[in-house]
Amino acid sequence: MSEPPASDLTARARLRMAALRLFAERGFEATSTRAIAAEADVSHALLRHHFGSKDGLRRAVDDDALSAFDRILAEFDAPATRQGLLATFGTVTARLFGADELRRNYLRRSLLEGGAASGELFTRLLNGTRARLAMLSEGGDVETGAIPDSEAESDRLWEPYQVLFLMLGPMLLEPVMRHTLADPVFAPEALHDRSAANQRLLTRGLRAAPGDTREP
Known part of the structure; x- marks a missing residue:
């Protein structure tokens, strides 16, 4: 299943895809919300706005x-x-x-x-x-x-x-x-x-x- 380029995704979708990649690679416990925000190239505050928590x-x-x-x-x-x-x-x-x-x-x-x-x-x-x-x-x-x-x-x-x-x-x-x-x-x-x-x-x-x- 192909994914659209990151530039075509909303911030919410980029965060979800970044979490999918990092959770798959590192596991849930070893992945921080700050690492996810950095991977998605958005602010940590925006992650909390969209999802509330990890x-x-x-x-x-x-x-x-x-x-x-x-x-x-x-x-x-x-x-x-x-x-x-x-x-x-x-x-x-x-x-x-x-x-x-x-x-x-x-x-x-x-x-x-x-x-x-x-x-x-x-x-x-x-x-x-x-x-x-x-x-x-x-x-x-x-x-x-x-x-x-x-x-x-x-x-x-x-x-x-x-x-x-x-x-x-x-x-x-x-x-x-x-x-x-x-x-x-x-x-x-x-x-x-x-x-x-x-x-x-x-x-x-x-x-x-x-x-x-x-x-x-």
């Missing part, structure tokens, strides 16, 4: 990152099966992260820092994913198959978490995965291969025979 600025950065998430999730329709639905979430969001290294790095650092703010960010991601799944299920008449009610209830509980596992797993593990792969984790070819593998895993299960395209 916590207010963090909330604005989270809103920006989650808005990017929401936009990409809104761009696809429900596949015919639950497995296809989960795999499509993984594919679409992998492409988002692949094109947006800055927000990818911010989300990774923010989620791994722990604490109340990290928990709040994850809860917002979970609730947004849960709402999108419900909307797609209602609008797309996604097939669930003949499964007992108790299993269906368990699936509904865990589906948004499974989606987030697919979406966030490669992003959170990127720093260590890069040592085991020939290509960068979010390189186009790696994204393509990983998305295809996710589709096969979710529709055929582990250890499927070559050429087996049967639904589980």
Whole structure:
């Protein structure tokens, strides 16, 4: 996701982008509001005017990152099966992260820092994913198959978490995965291969025979 030149941004937007960069690079606690103001080339007083505090600025950065998430999730329709639905979430969001290294790095650092703010960010991601799944299920008449009610209830509980596992797993593990792969984790070819593998895993299960395209 490309950003407009800093000269085209308002002071508020420059502050938000500067905070995004510095929080991603240094972490929230290690970044001062004065460093953010200097990075954005605005006065410290203007930062306090727009955001009130560093916590207010963090909330604005989270809103920006989650808005990017929401936009990409809104761009696809429900596949015919639950497995296809989960795999499509993984594919679409992998492409988002692949094109947006800055927000990818911010989300990774923010989620791994722990604490109340990290928990709040994850809860917002979970609730947004849960709402999108419900909307797609209602609008797309996604097939669930003949499964007992108790299993269906368990699936509904865990589906948004499974989606987030697919979406966030490669992003959170990127720093260590890069040592085991020939290509960068979010390189186009790696994204393509990983998305295809996710589709096969979710529709055929582990250890499927070559050429087996049967639904589980």
